[in-house]
Amino acid sequence: MSNLYMTFASGSVADRFRENPDVLVASGNETILLAEGDKSPFQSGKAFRIEEAEGQFASKGNIVYANVPVDSNARSLLFHRLLTEKSRLGAGHDGFTAYRLGVDPDDNHGIVLIQFAEAGNKFRDSTDYVLFQEWLKDAVEQKGAGPIIKHYVVTEADNL
Numbered sequence: 001m002s003n004l005y006m007t008f009a010s011g012s013v014a015d016r017f018r019e020n021p022d023v024l025v026a027s028g029n030e031t032i033l034l035a036e037g038d039k040s041p042f043q044s045g046k047a048f049r050i051e052e053a054e055g056q057f058a059s060k061g062n063i064v065y066a067n068v069p070v071d072s073n074a075r076s077l078l079f080h081r082l083l084t085e086k087s088r089l090g091a092g093h094d095g096f097t098a099y100r101l102g103v104d105p106d107d108n109h110g111i112v113l114i115q116f117a118e119a120g121n122k123f124r125d126s127t128d129y130v131l132f133q134e135w136l137k138d139a140v141e142q143k144g145a146g147p148i149i150k151h152y153v154v155t156e157a158d159n160l
Contacts, residue, residue, distance in 0.1 A: 004102050004113070005035045007045025017041075026063050026152030034113070048102030048111055052083060054091065055098030061117045063152040064090075064124070068110040070139050075103065075110040078139040082112070088132045090114045093123045112136075115154070124151070 024034040089099045095116040
């Protein structure tokens with residue numbers, strides 16, 4: 001599998017990456033920059049090894065990002081559960097575009113990224129999303145921390 005590179009940016013740095021077609025720029029509480037491949041286009045940030053992927057990220061839509069601080073056993077069990085019930089990853093829901101399940105090679109925690117071209121709010125209102133959140137909480141329960149779940153919006157204007 002390939003790598004997913006992620007960093008956060010604002011201002012002129014984020015604006016510069018909006019012009020790069022290989023970088024997905026999404027806005028939420030902060031601006032997140034994502035790129036896939038063998039080499040990071042960013043000077044800083046994290047690299048994640050993609051363990052499972054479906055679909056291609058689109059230039060417009062909504063992204064659900066979850067950082068899951070777990071050990072390798074809990075992460076493997078979580079990913080297995082999610083892949084067994086892909087509806088928890090949004091597959092089959094209106095507007096589903098892509099998901100990525102990744103691993104931080106430095107500390108083995110997991111990340112989950114799910115994108116919807118549109119109608120992502122319908123997924124967030126679904127029973128599948130409630131179960132997705134519960135499964136993330138169950139996975140991190142042993143470490144005493146909780147998953148960090150954020151929502152971002154990608155617009156075509158962001159990715160010229």
